[in-house]
Amino acid sequence: MNRVRRxxxxxxxxxxxxxxxxxxxxxxxxxxxxxxxxTAAFEATSTAGAMKALSMPAPVDSKDIELKAPDIAENxxxxxxxxxxxxxxxxxxxxxxxxxxxxxxxxxxxSKGAMPFxxxxxxxxxxxxxxAVVQAxxxxxxxxxxxxxxxxxxxx
Amino acid sequence: MADPMKIRASLQGDVAxxxxxxxxxxxxxxxxxxxGKLVPLxxxxxxxARLNGKPVFDAQTSQAISRNPVFAFKxxxxxxxxxxxxxxxxxxxxxxxxxxxxxxx
Numbered sequence: 001m002n003r004v005r006r007x008x009x010x011x012x013x014x015x016x017x018x019x020x021x022x023x024x025x026x027x028x029x030x031x032x033x034x035x036x037x038x039t040a041a042f043e044a045t046s047t048a049g050a051m052k053a054l055s056m057p058a059p060v061d062s063k064d065i066e067l068k069a070p071d072i073a074e075n076x077x078x079x080x081x082x083x084x085x086x087x088x089x090x091x092x093x094x095x096x097x098x099x100x101x102x103x104x105x106x107x108x109x110x111s112k113g114a115m116p117f118x119x120x121x122x123x124x125x126x127x128x129x130x131x132a133v134v135q136a137x138x139x140x141x142x143x144x145x146x147x148x149x150x151x152x153x154x155x156x
Numbered sequence: 157m158a159d160p161m162k163i164r165a166s167l168q169g170d171v172a173x174x175x176x177x178x179x180x181x182x183x184x185x186x187x188x189x190x191x192g193k194l195v196p197l198x199x200x201x202x203x204x205a206r207l208n209g210k211p212v213f214d215a216q217t218s219q220a221i222s223r224n225p226v227f228a229f230k231x232x233x234x235x236x237x238x239x240x241x242x243x244x245x246x247x248x249x250x251x252x253x254x255x256x257x258x259x260x261x
Contacts, residue, residue: 037201042218078222097220101186106217108229113212114205115171115230121222123184 041104047096047131050104054094059133059142062087067132067145076124076149083118089137090116099128125152161254163242165234172234172258174205176242177226184219200225200244207231208239236260 041053051058068082083093093116095105100123108118116134124130127148134141159179165172178200185197197219204214212231231240241255 037216042216082228100220101184102218102220104218105220106215108213108215110213110229112214113207113210113232115232117228117230118215119226119228121226123182123220123222 042102044104045102047098047103050096050102051133054104054107056094056133056135057140059140062134062141062143065132065134065141065143067130067143069130069145069147071146072148072150073124074150076126076152078121079124079147079149080121081119081130083132085116085134085136085141087116087134087136087141090134091137092135093118094133094135095122096131096133097122097124097128098131100125124149158250158252161242161244161252163240163254163256165240165256165258167234167236167258167260170233170235172207172231172238172240173228174231174240174242175226175228177224178244178252179224180244180246182219182221182223182225198246198248200246203227203242203244205229205231205243206241207234209241234258 038054041050044050044053064086066084066086069079073079081095083095085093091111092107092109094107096103097105105122110116124147127146129144129146131142131144161179162177163174165174180200181198182200183195183198185194187195189195199219200217200221202214202216205212213229236258238258239255240258241253243251243253245251
């Protein structure tokens with residue numbers, strides 16, 4: 001099997017899909033231009049769908065990612081998270097909240113001169129697993145933590 | 157025009173721990189106003205930080221970030237006098253950039 005030919009065919013196919021999506025008006029042209037924002041991932045309604053849209057391989061569970069989050073969040077509109085990766089060569093940290101209407105929270109690129117650390121506050125619709133996915137040296141690692149939410153933050 | 161960001165940074169060795177508070181409603185597109193009409197989606201999509209003009213950190217974010225977002229991150233290779241700027245852009249094209257000068261510790 002000619003591998004180069006295979007990958008050329010695949011990339012041509014992918015370009016065709018993007019062009020088709022733009023023609024069908026799913027992707028606004030300016031959205032496609034905006035710093036390669038992965039609209040499909042942000043609009044996916046499941047973690048698995050978002051990871052697929054991000055072309056993210058199935059992550060390996062890792063204890064070297066510290067995910068700090070409250071066990072019980074009284075207010076789902078403001079849930080503090082703190083993520084530190086101790087994996088050498090960490091390039092990015094991605095966060096998913098499984099049971100949110102759109103689970104993909106965001107990707108934080110730390111490869112250009114930041115430490116593998118991020119703290120932020122997120123909204124949670126209901127009690128859910130939070131997943132922190134780290135990409136390091138071409139591999140994908142993840143850790144998860146369940147947070148119980150008393151009052152959902154969807155309407156906030 | 158959105159309100160300025162509040163940026164704080166503390167240097168520990170050559171690592172600057174940066175905390176930033178942005179002023180933004182971060183509407184999810186699922187909330188209803190007093191008249192029962194849906195409030196349209198309005199949220200910060202991209203965030204980036206530069207140290208002396210060189211990109212050091214950037215992020216793509218969704219509407220799941222809380223209102224008036226607070227982020228903390230750590231920048232390597234920083235020293236007193238360096239300029240740190242942070243920018244965001246939301247889904248309506250509104251954007252804002254603020255800059256601070258890292259102080260001695």
